[in-house]
Amino acid sequence: MKVLIADRISEKGIDILRNYAQVDIKLGLKPEELISTIGDYEALVVRSQTKVSAEVIEAGKRLQVIARAGVGIDNIDVEAATRRGIVVVNAPTGNTISAAEHTIALMLSLARHIPQANAVLKSGVWRRSDFMGTEVRDKTLGILGLGNVGSEVARRARGLQMKLIAYDPFISIDHARKLQVELVPLKQLLKESDFITLHLPLTDSTKGLIGAKELALVKPTARIINCARGGLIDEEALAKAVKEKRVAGAAVDVFSTEPATESVLFEDDNIIVTPHLGASTTEAQATAARDVAEQVIDVFNGRPARYSVNAPFISVETLSVLAPFIKVAGNVGKLVSQLIEGQMNAIQIKYNGEISNYDTDTLKAAVLGGLLEEISEERVNLVNANIVAAQRGLNVVEQKESTCENYASLITAEVTTSAGVTTAAGTVMRGESHIVRVNNYWFDIMPTGGYFLLSDHLDRPGVLGAVGKITGDADINISAMHVSRLKPRGQALMILALDEPLLEEQRQQILSIPDIYTAKLVKL
């Protein structure tokens, strides 16, 4: 496996990856360089600088996982990755404390003019009167977004004896109560706060959330801190509000365009800026790098990643039960895809027995993966199974029943096409994958990655011998034979495991044997 690290991450993560894969570190690649390089790699690790666009994802033909060593995934086209079945992981908690501490540092710097005083004194001027500050005690801190970082800011601000209010419609009142934070509407927060701090993700609904209209509601003594994402605040409007003394000051760690070497926010002394340092601590970088490195290895090993942003979470307990069935599910899908005729329009997946008690998303993805593997360029997996099925207009219905005749668990795929219904079912026995049903016939074959000839015929003397003569004359070795019949001398299905593939010419010879109706060669 090859891993490309495109932004600087801690050695702690690199060491973990090196034990498992070839790791190339290529920092500061231009978009076109990344596009021409990424095709060689199974994993891409970035922080916020590298833009992982749809073009990069398209060029990453071997990519299995994109890892973001940090929280924000706004530099990654997650939708494009999801469509291609690429797992996107991040490290949502590794830098939370560092970001919260940086927020508090900026808030106190704003309250006490520390950067400005430092600069003036170092220029040789002793000027105390210009830097009259304000206490934060008893002041109101308005927190926009009470998630990981917002909550840690609240805990620290509580220690500074501040009054806490927050705007976050997506958290529970109970969570806010535990933090001793009062949840309020956005307008109220803007009007009442002495300090306003943003801890929101950058999404379509939060982009430009704080613009001129919102800043007009803020007290002239208020100070604003943005340690989340640049695009959340209209930078021009903020600079103007501070310049016109409608807002007392601002501290900004993040910019709408990064790296930012010039900005309207650099022009005013009452605006403090830092170059995206929220997560820049040894501790945060080590934790974030370790978190993503471990997840990259998990994905390489087919295990669910702890912080995948585009694949459902599967508990270790569920996985330990379902893991052997993932292979069966894939085999069932693969078999059906080789047997069907006509236009595919619906698939029903049935889970019987013990497996029906678990979340079966992985099994569904594996069935669809097997089904579409041969007929699509796309890699279908847990990440994109639903999307791919929907794109193809394939109606997928799942059914669970706790009862199961003859087996502890059974997984059945029933595909409806314009030509009719084709069914295959499989189970796990002694840890191995077994196909036990094709249409109405029950038997037991073990997929080996080899060839099988499936032939519907009439059960009568001489049919099997005639088939054996054709394969024998063609020097094709039969390693196993299974026959299942509905009744003696009735409809039957023969499955021959072949050591060599059957040529079309021999298949046609078999089809010309009287009472043989079908002859399908499948690879399983």
Ligand code: NAD
């Ligand atoms: P989080 O997902 O834990 O919290 C975000 C909160 O915002 C959630 O509680 C969510 O309910 C809320 N939210 C989402 N949309 C909202 C909306 N439209 N209105 C109101 N609330 C909304 O994320 P986090 O880990 O706390 O990170 C917060 C932000 O800080 C992210 O943008 C992250 O990228 C950024 N961050 C920056 C640094 C840095 O170096 N400056 C470090 C860490 C995190």
Ligand code: MLT
């Ligand atoms: C994050 O989203 O985690 C931060 O912005 C820090 C970083 O970019 O690494």
